[in-house]
Structures are given as structure tokens and as C-alpha cells.
Amino acid sequence: MAARHHSTTLLLVMICSLITATRGTHAQEVSVTYTGNQTWVDTPIQIQFTIENAEQIGDPVVPEQDGLEIEYLGVTNEFSQTSIINGVRSSKRTLSLSFSVNPIREGLFEIEPITIQVNGKPFSSSPITLTAIAPKNDGRVFVELTGPDRSVYMGESVNLTLGIWVEQYTAEEYGVEASESVSWQLVDLNQTDWGPFRETIQELVNNRQRPKGTVRARDGRIYFRYELQREVRPADIRELEQLTEVTVAVSYPTGVRRARSLFNSGLEFTGLIPLRVRADVGEIDITPLPEEGRPSDFRGAVGDFVVRASAKPVRVAAGDPITFSMLIGNVDENDSVLDTLRPPPLDQLEPLTRDFKIPTDPIAGTVDGNIKIFTQSIRPRDENVTEIPAIPFSFFDPDLETYRTLYTNPISIEVTPAEMLTSGDIVRSGNQEFNSAEPSVDGVSTDPVAELALVGANFPVDERLFSKKSISVGWGSYVILGAPPLAFLAGLALVARRRWRERNPDSIRARTAASRSLGVLRREQRPGEIGRQLRTYISDRSGRPSASITSSEAMRLAREAHTDPEVLMSLESLLRTTERSGYGGELEQDSELSTEAIRIIRALERCNWRSVGKVSS
Structure with a gap:
């Protein structure tokens, strides 16, 4: 008996040990990766900590270094996995924490370790050597901003013209030249500071249009010149100077190669140089309004x-x-x-x-x-x-x-003259209401017996009707009397609702944005379509006209809606992932991306979209 009891106890200890070992299989793990050791000035690299099964993560310790801007981007990716093997359930949770390292000057840097506390233990990245190279324009791109060829008065309309010159790229080894349309694609619309031309370029993007380039020769080189125009009305010289601050971002290639994708057998650019070219502003002659003869009621109107x-x-x-x-x-x-x-x-x-x-x-x-x-x-x-x-x-x-x-x-x-209500009018009105036995202001008796005498000639009336102070009305009578007006009001409400929906299509799209996008995402796994649904949801939710918006504009609108920083990080990471997939011709379906998109949209539904502005870039 004692031996059997000992065997049973030993078996229970072994089972408990096995369960404990199984649950401890997924221990915490921390790994660090980064995107490269060489980059351009003002083009950041990313350092990413991948942490598995962490119960507690402390605030990171980020070093400050001269010439580097290091920013903590937060949680950029999150993944959970649950498995059941032989009746034993185990879970695995993976977080990705990212840091942006941006060199602001040319040189060789050693990025000092970044430290994160995971479950009370410090984990640090190794020192990273980074080479930052200053991009050289060498006449590849010119940007000019010009005004009218005459002097204008302050407050008068000023027509500004933005000219973007992009040198035609020639791949001599393949005997091909970049076309006018391909050369425009080198302009980075999201990274460009458009200044007063922001609305102009946004209108073109919404209509799926672009400026048409003309072939121009300059210093013996061939360029495509793209032109944008905008009418402004600056209130003073300082405002005009701010309006003319335009910097165009262009990713100019240094080579080409055969595309390696199965879906694209043509050529693709390599060695892109991130150029940021500030507009060369021509002379704009602005004359202040004269002080002499200015009327006292003048409020700044200039024109006819x-x-x-x-x-x-x-x-x-x-x-x-x-x-x-x-x-x-x-x-x-x-x-x-x-x-x-x-x-x-x-x-x-x-x-x-x-x-x-x-x-x-x-x-x-x-x-x-x-x-x-x-x-x-x-x-x-x-x-x-x-x-x-x-x-x-x-x-x-x-x-x-x-x-x-x-x-x-x-x-x-x-x-x-205004009518005045006297105290006597108020007294007489009160007597009329509460003392029905007295004569009215018209001299006609309101006594019930007198009323009976007046109506008696027409048809016989039982005097007992006047002796009753109230008449009892049943619920059926209320229903009969109330149904017609209620039905009429209901009809009016339906008509008003239909007319409101016809006049406010953007508001209707904003109300139904989540249900439409979530319905698509539940059955959609293509990365490109997932990204499009996210952008469409944000566009509809912010009440913008029905048009496609860029990922950059989607992020701006989400920030204006006071979105939680962690949700913003997840949104930006997912948009980047879907964009990279689209550029690479990747058609592989991914259910995890659609699940993440659904989670983000549900979080965005809690934001304040009424505070969003109507301009995009």
C-alpha cells in the first residue's frame, strides 16, 4: 500500500515538472537588427529591438550624439501566436521597438549602445559604425520660383510660377533614356515642401493628373521642365517670404539594372540620390499701400x-x-x-x-x-x-x-411705434382664463348656461354636459386621434433624412467608413489592397471628397484626429509594409496584415475625427 502511494506521488511530481517545463519553453528573447552602415545625410536608418514574451518593458535609454538625431519610434510591430499541442496551450508574443537614427551632417559616426529594460534586465545594442554621405546635386535638378514681371501692391493678387527642372537620365550601357513621365516620378511628392503650391499639387493628385514637362536645354544638358502655378495674396513682405519657401525632393538615379521580379522584366533605377533642392526665388517687386488718402473705414481690400x-x-x-x-x-x-x-x-x-x-x-x-x-x-x-x-x-x-x-x-x-403691454392687460387676461363666469373683453358671456341658450336653437343639448368638469377619454381614442399626425411626422422625418443624405454624402461616407472597410478587410489578404483600404477609411472618416490619398496624408489626418501614438506607429509601419509590397510587385497574400489593419481601424474609430482639417499633401 505504501509502495503504491509512493508511486502515485512520484507520477504527480513528474507530470507537474513536465507542465512547468512546457510552460517555460517560450522564454524571453531579445535581438537587435539595423538597416545598414551607410546612408545619405538627412536619410535615417532604423535600429530595431525584437522582444519575445516580455511581461514588462521599461523606457529606453537613448544616447545623445553630436551630428545624429536619434528618435524612439515606439512599438512598430506586434505579433501574437497561440498553439495547443497534446492538450497543452502555449503562447508567444513578439514586439518590435524601433529607433530612427538620422545623420544631419557628413561624416563617420559610431552609434553608442541603446539600452532597454526587459523584465527588469538591461539589454543593449552593440556599437554601430555609420557613414553619412552628403548628396551632391551637380546640376541634376534646378528649382525656380518667379512672380509677375511688374510691380504689385501689397494685398494685390500675385501669380507665382514654380519651375522644376529634372535632367533627363541616360543609361548608355542599355541605350535608353528616361521619358518625361518617368522623370516626373523621380520627384518625391510626400517629402517635398510645396509651400503655396500644396493645394495645386493635391488637386492634381486627387484627379490622378500631373504637370506635363517640356524639353529644355540648359548649359548643354537636356532637362524636363515641370511648371505649377498658384495665385496668392500676401498681407505683408514677411508673409510673401514665407510663401516662397519651397524645397523639392528628388530621388535621382546613378544607374539602372534589369528588374529581378517575375512580374517586371524591364529596367529599374539603382543608386538613388536623395536630393533636396531649395527654390531659387526671382525678384518680386511688392509696393506698400500709400498712407496718404487712406479712408478711415478702409479694411485692406485691394482690387476693383x-x-x-x-x-x-x-x-x-x-x-x-x-x-x-x-x-x-x-x-x-x-x-x-x-x-x-x-x-x-x-x-x-x-x-x-x-x-x-x-x-x-x-x-x-x-x-x-x-x-x-x-x-x-x-x-x-x-x-x-x-x-x-x-x-x-x-x-x-x-x-x-x-x-x-x-x-x-x-x-x-x-x-x-413699439407696442407696450400694460399691467391692466395682464390682469384682464388672467381674469379671462380663471373666472369663466364673468364677461369676456368682447362683452360676450362665457357662462355655460348662456352658451346653452345660444346653441339651443340649433339642436337640443343636455345641460348635464355642461355640469361635468372633465370627460374621460380612453387609450383607443388617443391612438385614433394621434395616429394620423404621428404618421405625417414620420413621413416628414423620412423625407428630411433622405434629403439630408443627398446633401451630405461626405458625412454619410464618414459614418459608414469603418463598416465598409472592415467588411473588405475580413476577406482581403493582398497587401496592396489592405493599404488602400486603410487610406480609404481615413479619407472617408475625415470627411474628405471621394479620392485616393497618399500614405503621408493619411498619417497627417490621423495625427490631427489625436490618434494614440502607439496606434500611429502601427499605422505607419503597416502602410510602409503594404507600399513596399506594391512597389516590389509582391502579390503574396498575408492574413496577419489584414488582422492588423482591422485592429488599427477599430482603434481609429475612437479618435476625434471632427477636429480634422481638409487639406492633404
């Missing part, structure tokens, strides 16, 4: 305008509101002038404030074509007011080089 005014209603009681509208038309038909156009200071015009009460709140105005409409509510002070006076609008005419003031026509109105 016409003014009109209207009021409704024109017959009111003293103190009642009148909607006064002032229409300012732009004769030159420049779109930018109306965006910043300000109305006259109505609350400071003595002829108007003398007879009318004017709010002091600023008026925004509404642009309709080449007209801007300003609307204000004004109230006549008394019945002696007979008209809304002429309202001045002052502006500077650059063609005549002088200030001009136009006036609206006076508007005749009829104002009656």
Missing part, C-alpha cells in the same frame, strides 16, 4: 469692386430686427480676393449707429461666385427712423493707384 445693399422687412415696429445684406462684387474675378475680404465696420459708422442698434460681433460673410454677401441684423431705435443710410465701402484700386469709396443706395423703411 461694386456694392449693393438690400433689407428685409422694410415695415417693422421700433426695436424689431431688420436683416441688412451688403453684396460686394469682385470685378477682377480673382478667387483669392473674396476669401480675405472684410466688410465695412457697420458698428462704427455714425450715420447708421445713430438710428439703429448694431451688434459688435464680426461678420464672416458668404462667397457666392464672384460676390461676397455680408448679413447683419439691425434694429431701428424709434418710429422716427425713415431709412437705412448709404453704407461706404473703401478699397485701393491698383490700376488707378488710388483709394476709392463706393456707397450703397439708401433704403426707405417704415417704422411704427
